[in-house]
Amino acid sequence: MPRVTARDITQMKAKGEKIPMITAYDYTSARLADEAGVPLLLVGDSLGMVVLGYDSTIPVTMEDMVHHLKAVSRGVQKAHIVGDLPFMTYHVDSAQALSNAGRLVQEGGAQSVKLEGGQMMAGTVHRIVECGIPVMGHIGLTPQSANTLGGYRVQGRERKEALQLVKDACALEEAGAYAVVLELVPAPLARIISQQLTIPTIGIGAGPHCDGQVQVLHDMLGLFTDFVPKHTKQYLRLAEEIKGALGRYAQEVKDGSFPTAKESFNMDESIVEGLMEELTVPH
Ligand code: KIV
Numbered sequence: 001m002p003r004v005t006a007r008d009i010t011q012m013k014a015k016g017e018k019i020p021m022i023t024a025y026d027y028t029s030a031r032l033a034d035e036a037g038v039p040l041l042l043v044g045d046s047l048g049m050v051v052l053g054y055d056s057t058i059p060v061t062m063e064d065m066v067h068h069l070k071a072v073s074r075g076v077q078k079a080h081i082v083g084d085l086p087f088m089t090y091h092v093d094s095a096q097a098l099s100n101a102g103r104l105v106q107e108g109g110a111q112s113v114k115l116e117g118g119q120m121m122a123g124t125v126h127r128i129v130e131c132g133i134p135v136m137g138h139i140g141l142t143p144q145s146a147n148t149l150g151g152y153r154v155q156g157r158e159r160k161e162a163l164q165l166v167k168d169a170c171a172l173e174e175a176g177a178y179a180v181v182l183e184l185v186p187a188p189l190a191r192i193i194s195q196q197l198t199i200p201t202i203g204i205g206a207g208p209h210c211d212g213q214v215q216v217l218h219d220m221l222g223l224f225t226d227f228v229p230k231h232t233k234q235y236l237r238l239a240e241e242i243k244g245a246l247g248r249y250a251q252e253v254k255d256g257s258f259p260t261a262k263e264s265f266n267m268d269e270s271i272v273e274g275l276m277e278e279l280t281v282p283h
Pocket of ligand 1 (some may be wrong): 023040046048084138183216
């Protein structure tokens with residue numbers, strides 16, 4: 001089965017095809033997303049929050065990313081896998097960025113990498129791309145910079161900020177990025193940016209005019225309920241379903257109704273009898 005490439009993703013925009021993208025962090029969910037036909041999977045550093053229980057993406061390490069990428073890679077045959085570069089693994093200089101991007105591809109099995117930042121990161125993006133690793137940009141609300149952005153708030157509502165985001169997007173395209181994530185950007189601005197670029201925009205909380213959409217798997221399945229972002233559509237309420245199932249399981253173990261003969265294994269009755277006699281086990 002041919003693997004979706006970064007080039008295929010860029011060409012989807014030219015063909016007028018919308019691009020669905022979803023996060024994945026483990027073998028089972030990645031396999032399900034791949035089988036469902038989602039062409040683009042992101043092993044995002046959001047795993048720090050929805051899988052590892054941190055209150056931000058800042059503590060996520062390269063080791064965390066490589067570990068989860070490996071699991072996702074084992075579950076996927078067709079989808080294109082993007083690996084997120086975590087906080088401070090690409091900021092020092094282009095050499096640091098290139099070496100860590102290389103690890104995500106070589107050790108983790110990603111086919112491309114994503115990093116946060118616009119104009120300021122253009123040189124780094126250029127360097128990684130010229131060494132053969134496709135790069136997806138990420139602008140707007142960049143969670144790794146939440147401390148300087150004043151939290152998780154919509155970006156680009158004012159003229160100056162909006163113009164900067166347009167410049168950031170153009171700089172990423174110029175540097176060779178094959179797509180760019182727009183996070184928490186007003187829909188009219190996301191539309192303008194999408195029209196300015198040849199490469200696709202992938203929105204999260206950026207309205208319907210983006211060329212693609214990305215959601216955090218645990219949010220859209222209703223599995224992560226610490227908070228539900230406004231931009232999330234819950235297609236399932238898995239947390240409630242799972243809690244219900246676990247409650248029934250615990251109850252059945254306590255009252256002895258699980259397991260039954262159906263979930264148990266048997267053996268030859270004569271061997272049982274022999275054992276009981278030998279060991280003087282009462283009937
Ligand atoms: O880490 C992540 O899940 C992301 C998406 C929100 C785009 O970066």
